[in-house]
Amino acid sequence: MTVHVFPQLEIPETLAAGPGPGNTDVRVLQRFAAAGVADHMQEDVLRGMVECKHMLRQVWGTENTYTFGAAGTGWTGLDMMFSAVRPGDRVVAFTNGTFSGIDGLTLRIKAATPQELAANSLDPQAASVTIIEVPHGQSVTKDVIDAALSTHKPKWAFMAHWETGSGRINDVQAFSDACVEHDAMGLIDAVSSLGVEDFRIDDYPGVVGWASCPQKGICCLPLTYAPVSFTDRFIESLKQTGTCTYGNHPIFEARHWGIVDGQDVEKGTYHRTHSAYVVAAFHEALRLTLEQTVARRAQDYIRHEAVLREAVEAMGCDVTSNMTSLVVLNLPEDMAGREMELVQHCRSEGFGIWPTLSAPVQVRIGILNQLNRHAITEIVTRFARAIRELGGTVDQSAIDDVLHRYYGEAIAAE
Ligand SMILES: *Cc1c(COP(=O)(O)O)cnc(C)c1O
Numbered sequence: 001m002t003v004h005v006f007p008q009l010e011i012p013e014t015l016a017a018g019p020g021p022g023n024t025d026v027r028v029l030q031r032f033a034a035a036g037v038a039d040h041m042q043e044d045v046l047r048g049m050v051e052c053k054h055m056l057r058q059v060w061g062t063e064n065t066y067t068f069g070a071a072g073t074g075w076t077g078l079d080m081m082f083s084a085v086r087p088g089d090r091v092v093a094f095t096n097g098t099f100s101g102i103d104g105l106t107l108r109i110k111a112a113t114p115q116e117l118a119a120n121s122l123d124p125q126a127a128s129v130t131i132i133e134v135p136h137g138q139s140v141t142k143d144v145i146d147a148a149l150s151t152h153k154p155k156w157a158f159m160a161h162w163e164t165g166s167g168r169i170n171d172v173q174a175f176s177d178a179c180v181e182h183d184a185m186g187l188i189d190a191v192s193s194l195g196v197e198d199f200r201i202d203d204y205p206g207v208v209g210w211a212s213c214p215q216k217g218i219c220c221l222p223l224t225y226a227p228v229s230f231t232d233r234f235i236e237s238l239k240q241t242g243t244c245t246y247g248n249h250p251i252f253e254a255r256h257w258g259i260v261d262g263q264d265v266e267k268g269t270y271h272r273t274h275s276a277y278v279v280a281a282f283h284e285a286l287r288l289t290l291e292q293t294v295a296r297r298a299q300d301y302i303r304h305e306a307v308l309r310e311a312v313e314a315m316g317c318d319v320t321s322n323m324t325s326l327v328v329l330n331l332p333e334d335m336a337g338r339e340m341e342l343v344q345h346c347r348s349e350g351f352g353i354w355p356t357l358s359a360p361v362q363v364r365i366g367i368l369n370q371l372n373r374h375a376i377t378e379i380v381t382r383f384a385r386a387i388r389e390l391g392g393t394v395d396q397s398a399i400d401d402v403l404h405r406y407y408g409e410a411i412a413a414e
Contacts, residue, residue: 166323
């Protein structure tokens, strides 16, 4: 048998201008590459994990002891959070796009009885789960939340904080209030909001579980750590019911972060083999976030999203999102139906914008960790060029007006 070794894999530098992953900060990449070879019980690795835990609590505004990183991506943290949901549990889940839709599927998988799971294992219809579908492009609002929780009185309620599929912010205050009023335990997908919006999870007592991801607002690498945070009530419920996982079990995983029996201990104990590189990268990402402050970053997102929004509107696009890290838009009428073509054209040139992943087809342009006028101007310029290259027309002077109005005359000289 001949052995075929492929050439070394070269991956080009691209402009990550989608919903995520964002542009991993160079400081994070540098710490990742500079970490020495060290095992998962080496002193500085363990210390780094404990320091990450303390920094994450500050970033997230919480005193929840069970606040740490789930090794993996957003879905890993979400899966860990949803592991507390057991077969037959009564659940209400609000969905308004691709990601909350997958969260809804996860909840149906977790809450399905063995018979329901066997009947349709990849898409189980769990009788105890009620999915409230809010149309793509709309937010989940107080009236919808109140009506569903008062009618169904579930054990668990679920919502995405920011639904990245449609770019919509949902009402987490109303969600938390309704959970308190109806004694439901709230679970939140905070994958897109952490590090982008200035919020403190301890201000939302109805929510017992939060899950995010490494590579969006936190500016770390994918497959490092997905931040999670659980209240004592969540952990108590989980301890009583148990759950069928070892690797991704919240209580077992927390031990390696120095959280044992609800208490912080000085040093983590073995749960699984963590990576010195990943710990170093995550540690730097959290340091960076705390140095810049979440409040400051949130203001920058608001400011720069407004520029991108107005610039694409000046090109004739219709923006339907209200997130501050992402613009979701319909193309001008004469380009309608060519969204995929435009996105593929941009991507082939290393300009990484995205389509929506579920109907309707729209274009998504993100600004994660692109919080300066150079980066936004580059994104605007490349998008306008792509429209022209596909035969569309854009009014360059209208675009320039927007850039000048926000960024000043300095732009013209560049
Ligand atoms: C990105 C995203 C996810 C999935 O995260 P991965 O890191 O790809 O696993 C889940 N929910 C929301 C709201 C997201 O934006």
